[in-house]
Each structure stands twice: as structure tokens, then as C-alpha cells.
Amino acid sequence: MATETADFIVIGGGIAGVSVACELSARGSVILLEMESAPGYHSTGRSAAVMSENYGPALWSRLVTASRSFLESPPPGFAEVPLVTPRGALFLARDGEQDQLQAQADELVRRGASIELVSAEEALRYCPVLKASEFVSALYEPDCMDIDTDALLSGYVRMLRSRGGRVVTDARVEKLTRAGAVWDISTPKGRFEAPVVVNAAGGWVQQVAGLAGLSNRNVVPFRRTAVTFDPPQGSDIHHWPMTFDVAETFYFKPEAGRIMVSPVDMAPSEPCDAQADELEVAIAIDRIHKYTTMDVRSVKHKWGGLRTFAPDHEPVIGHDPEEASFIWLAGQGGNGVMAGVAAARLAASFAAGEGVPSDLGALGITEENVSPGRECVAGANAEQPVVGSLEAID
Ligand SMILES: Cc1cc2nc3c(=O)[nH]c(=O)nc-3n(C[C@H](O)[C@H](O)[C@H](O)COP(=O)(O)OP(=O)(O)OC[C@H]3O[C@@H](n4cnc5c(N)ncnc54)[C@H](O)[C@@H]3O)c2cc1C
Incomplete structure (x- = not known):
């Protein structure tokens, strides 16, 4: 099987993976790898699907605020139904x-x-x-709203594909090696290569980082x-x-x-x-x-359903401290659907080497306060065992 190459590879086809893949497809070629037969099978398909700017820890709620205008007025053609409706x-x-x-x-x-x-x-x-x-x-x-998660997820997949992006299902990442300036990724669907990888594997983010030989970041599912x-x-x-x-x-x-x-x-x-x-x-x-x-x-x-948290419950988004070409988009807890739009923009911006978008910076998001290298996320590396194992994937 020939190796497929892209500018960016995204691991995980939940709301995090499809949204960041779509954002990145405006900047280069993208392949999204999902281990299940369709996107959205795990946490994303199991949520209560509400949005409230008042729910969750401080930085996540700012990312909800920054996602709101997209959810209320998505780009033309993104969805055939409203993405949000009033709930209270x-x-x-x-x-x-x-x-x-x-x-x-x-x-x-x-x-x-x-x-x-x-x-x-x-x-x-x-x-x-x-x-x-x-x-x-x-x-x-x-102001609490219901979100149409299916419409949001499929809108991103459609937009990703319309920009030439690929979604490969039944493609569980089994091996992830940095060879020179590229990541070499093995799946049952073949091999894939890209200089930059985004880890959006939800409850499995630590396992994926472990495959890449990177340290535990203490982001665990509940x-x-x-x-x-x-x-x-x-x-x-x-x-x-x-x-x-x-x-x-x-x-x-x-x-x-x-x-x-x-x-x-x-x-x-x-x-x-x-x-x-x-x-x-x-x-x-x-x-x-x-x-x-x-x-x-x-x-x-x-x-x-799994909700995955860092110890401070805040976002884990950014360059891995040991390998900058490995980008984390993790720790969404109970905010992953409602804040997904802005979280994806932030992760895509890091993946493209662009830093924090100015509107998110104005809301107090900094590279440091969401970094996978911040103390509480990285601090327990030596003591904290990885929760779960690859064998636990089913
Ligand atoms: C009961 C419940 C209620 C919730 N209510 C809300 C709510 O009202 N509002 C809200 O915003 N959020 C809510 N959440 C949280 C929300 O569902 C999550 O934050 C969000 O879905 C996380 O998205 P994700 O893409 O990170 O994870 P997931 O949707 O789990 O996606 C991760 C994907 O990675 C794939 N993957 C894993 N390992 C590999 C591998 N090795 N190779 C390839 N693919 C891999 C998995 O198959 C999976 O599809 C709720 C969650 C639960 C459980």
C-alpha cells in the first residue's frame, strides 16, 4: 500500500478532530484518521448537546463565548438547519x-x-x-441553547471534504514515529505521513501521545x-x-x-x-x-460517555513541550461541543505556527494558560500512571 502524505494529520473524528481538520484544510492538505467506522461515535455522539457561556471553568467558558457567533450564524451552506435553538x-x-x-x-x-x-x-x-x-x-x-451536534459535525465534515480534505475511517492509529521532519503513522487502512500531527483522540489522547513516545500529560477520562x-x-x-x-x-x-x-x-x-x-x-x-x-x-x-479532563479542568491545546510538531487538542470535559469552534481555531493556529488568534487573545487566552506544558498538566508526569491502555480500545 502506498503511503499517503499531507501537510497535517488529525487523529480522532469527534467534534475536536473534524473541526480542527476543517480549519486546517484552509491552510494545507489534511487527512483525518478515525478508528471507528464513522465520526462522532464516542463522546461527541453522547453529549447533552447544550451551550451555555456560564458552564465550565473560566477559559473554557471564554472559548464558548468565542464559538457563539459561528454557532448562531454559520457560514452559508454549512448546515441546512439551525445549529442552535433556545433552551434556557x-x-x-x-x-x-x-x-x-x-x-x-x-x-x-x-x-x-x-x-x-x-x-x-x-x-x-x-x-x-x-x-x-x-x-x-x-x-x-x-441564553442557554440546544446544539444540533449532528448538524455541526456533518457541516465540518462536508466543508473539510469540499476543500479536498480526507476522512479515513476504520483507521486506528497503531504506530506513530517521527522520522526526520515527518510523522510516519501506521493504521489498518495503510500508512500516512505529515510534518504536523494533531492529537484530538478524546479519551485516548494519552495513549496516542504514548505511541509517539511522548510523556504522559495527565489528561484523563471520566x-x-x-x-x-x-x-x-x-x-x-x-x-x-x-x-x-x-x-x-x-x-x-x-x-x-x-x-x-x-x-x-x-x-x-x-x-x-x-x-x-x-x-x-x-x-x-x-x-x-x-x-x-x-x-x-x-x-x-x-x-x-467519556468526559476527559486535565487536573485544572482547563483546555490542553498547543505544542507538546517535547515535540513541537505534535499538537494537543484535549481536556474538553463537558465543554467540547459548545466550545469546539473556537478550540479548533486555536489548535489549528498553533499547528500552522501562527500563535493565538487575536480575538481569542483579547478574551485572555494565552499560549501558556492552555499549554500542555503548564505545571499542573505536566507536573505529575513521573508519578501519574497512564489511565487505560491500547488494549482497552474496543
Ligand atoms: C453525558 C455527557 C453529556 C455531555 N454534555 C455536553 C454538553 O451539553 N455540551 C458540551 O459542549 N459537551 C458535553 N459533553 C462533553 C462532550 O461530549 C465532549 O467534550 C466532546 O464530545 C469531546 O469531543 P472529542 O472530539 O474530544 O472526543 P470524541 O468525540 O470521543 O472523539 C475522539 C475520537 O478519537 C478517536 N480515536 C481515539 N483513539 C484513536 C486512534 N488511536 N486512532 C484513530 N482514532 C482514534 C475515537 O474513536 C473518537 O471518535 C458531554 C459528555 C457526556 C459524556
């Missing part, structure tokens, strides 16, 4: 949690968000199935469980917000005519085809019964 978010405080809710409200106002503080009774006008007696007060944030069930008969769920408790023990939202609920579990995991945890499924149902008037008669669908 409701945060509920129990007795004793009002200070926490107020602090959250103050922070949102500081960031310029519009919010409304209401009593638990008043919150029923947003979500009529709440057991108001369980809560004292609530914060409503109207499993989260989700469940869907039918809403009460006759209820109009369409306008219900994404509803959280401030203590972070559950969230639920309308999802394709059903209700999706997660017990917001965060269990360290091997990189794998994550499954729902049965205990967490039971906890999710229990939370619905405890805090709402809904009755979960049967689970319609349940799944697990």
Missing part, C-alpha cells in the same frame, strides 16, 4: 444552598449574562413538574451516565429548560420528545466504549422521583 437553564437551590445560588447569580451578572432569580414556586412556570417543596429558590438563565424516558402523557415539554440542582446531583432536559436525565456521575475510566452504569441509572431515576412529579415507568435508552 434553571438552577435549583435547596434550603441552605441560597448563598451558592446567589454567588452563581453574581458571577453570571459579572459576565454580562441575563438572569432571573425566582422562588421555587415561581420556577414552576418554567418547569411545571418540579416538586417546589424540595427547593427554596431558583435561577433562570434564558464516565458519565445518561438515561431517557417518556414524559408525562399530554405534557408540552418542548419549552422546558435544562434543569440542574446547584449541588450538582442531577440534571434533566427535553431530548427528541423524551426526557434525558443524568445523575452527573464522574467515575474515572479507561478509554473505552463507555456504557451506562446500572447503579447510576437507578440513582438518576430516583432523583427524578424525588425532585419532580414525573414517573419513570421504563427507561427508553441509556448510555455512558
Whole structure:
């Protein structure tokens, strides 16, 4: 089999990989390698698909802000449907949690968000199935949006292909060697070469770096469980917000005519085809019964997904400190879909040797604060074992 060459090779076909590959295809030739038979099979296809500029740690939320205009007004022809639609978010405080809710409200106002503080009774006008007696007060944030993840992912793939980029599926990267000025990459679909590689392998980023002979960067996956069930008969769920408790023990939202609920579990995991945890499924149902008037008669669908974090939960984007031609796009946690647009622009800019785009710099993003070389990401190298192994890929 002949070796295929490109200016850039991207490893991973989730939202991170397809978006950075698309960005790079405006600068040179690109090949994207995905181990599954289609893009989006792992975390990207399993998310709650919401966008809130107020969700997640500071730098990620700035990247959400920087992604918003693209999601609201994508380039002509990018998607046939809107990428975002209004959802709204409701945060509920129990007795004793009002200070926490107020602090959250103050922070949102500081960031310029519009919010409304209401009593638990008043919150029923947003979500009529709440057991108001369980809560004292609530914060409503109207600007939270649903994202059409499929439309976003396929829009990027289409644009990538229209610019001559290649998406190679069933192409798990098994070997990655730096030979002179190029990376030589072996997959079951053949060999590929490029001077620059982008590591966008989600839960597998450490394994991919390990294949390249690079140090562990302490970016590890955690499993989260989700469940869907039918809403009460006759209820109009369409306008219900994404509803959280401030203590972070559950969230639920309308999802394709059903209700999706997660017990917001965060269990360290091997990189794998994550499954729902049965205990967490039971906890999710229990939370619905405890805090709402809904009755979960049967689970319609349940799944697990990986969210991958650096120790400080902030982005890991940039040149590997040991090999500058190896670019990380990792540590997306719970922000990878909503912040993916700006994260991809940042990673592509590093891959092309261009530094931080000026609009992201104006938001306080620097090469240092997202670097895979920053202390907390690199610091535990010697002690931290790599979570998972290549054998765990299935
Ligand atoms: C339950 C849940 C709810 C969430 N809710 C939200 C939300 O509301 N909003 C939001 O923004 N985010 C949310 N997230 C987080 C979001 O899903 C992730 O941040 C995002 O999908 C990460 O994208 P990714 O491309 O990095 O990873 P992935 O989608 O996992 O993609 C990585 C890809 O790399 C491939 N790969 C791995 N190793 C190799 C190899 N050796 N060779 C070739 N390919 C390889 C994998 O097959 C995979 O397709 C949620 C996540 C979960 C689990």
C-alpha cells in the first residue's frame, strides 16, 4: 500500500478532530484518521448537546463565548438547519444552598449574562413538574441553547471534504514515529505521513501521545451516565429548560420528545466504549422521583460517555513541550461541543505556527494558560500512571 502524505494529520473524528481538520484544510492538505467506522461515535455522539457561556471553568467558558457567533450564524451552506435553538437553564437551590445560588447569580451578572432569580414556586412556570417543596429558590438563565451536534459535525465534515480534505475511517492509529521532519503513522487502512500531527483522540489522547513516545500529560477520562424516558402523557415539554440542582446531583432536559436525565456521575475510566452504569441509572431515576412529579415507568435508552479532563479542568491545546510538531487538542470535559469552534481555531493556529488568534487573545487566552506544558498538566508526569491502555480500545 502506498503511503499517503499531507501537510497535517488529525487523529480522532469527534467534534475536536473534524473541526480542527476543517480549519486546517484552509491552510494545507489534511487527512483525518478515525478508528471507528464513522465520526462522532464516542463522546461527541453522547453529549447533552447544550451551550451555555456560564458552564465550565473560566477559559473554557471564554472559548464558548468565542464559538457563539459561528454557532448562531454559520457560514452559508454549512448546515441546512439551525445549529442552535433556545433552551434556557434553571438552577435549583435547596434550603441552605441560597448563598451558592446567589454567588452563581453574581458571577453570571459579572459576565454580562441575563438572569432571573425566582422562588421555587415561581420556577414552576418554567418547569411545571418540579416538586417546589424540595427547593427554596431558583435561577433562570434564558441564553442557554440546544446544539444540533449532528448538524455541526456533518457541516465540518462536508466543508473539510469540499476543500479536498480526507476522512479515513476504520483507521486506528497503531504506530506513530517521527522520522526526520515527518510523522510516519501506521493504521489498518495503510500508512500516512505529515510534518504536523494533531492529537484530538478524546479519551485516548494519552495513549496516542504514548505511541509517539511522548510523556504522559495527565489528561484523563471520566464516565458519565445518561438515561431517557417518556414524559408525562399530554405534557408540552418542548419549552422546558435544562434543569440542574446547584449541588450538582442531577440534571434533566427535553431530548427528541423524551426526557434525558443524568445523575452527573464522574467515575474515572479507561478509554473505552463507555456504557451506562446500572447503579447510576437507578440513582438518576430516583432523583427524578424525588425532585419532580414525573414517573419513570421504563427507561427508553441509556448510555455512558467519556468526559476527559486535565487536573485544572482547563483546555490542553498547543505544542507538546517535547515535540513541537505534535499538537494537543484535549481536556474538553463537558465543554467540547459548545466550545469546539473556537478550540479548533486555536489548535489549528498553533499547528500552522501562527500563535493565538487575536480575538481569542483579547478574551485572555494565552499560549501558556492552555499549554500542555503548564505545571499542573505536566507536573505529575513521573508519578501519574497512564489511565487505560491500547488494549482497552474496543
Ligand atoms: C453525558 C455527557 C453529556 C455531555 N454534555 C455536553 C454538553 O451539553 N455540551 C458540551 O459542549 N459537551 C458535553 N459533553 C462533553 C462532550 O461530549 C465532549 O467534550 C466532546 O464530545 C469531546 O469531543 P472529542 O472530539 O474530544 O472526543 P470524541 O468525540 O470521543 O472523539 C475522539 C475520537 O478519537 C478517536 N480515536 C481515539 N483513539 C484513536 C486512534 N488511536 N486512532 C484513530 N482514532 C482514534 C475515537 O474513536 C473518537 O471518535 C458531554 C459528555 C457526556 C459524556
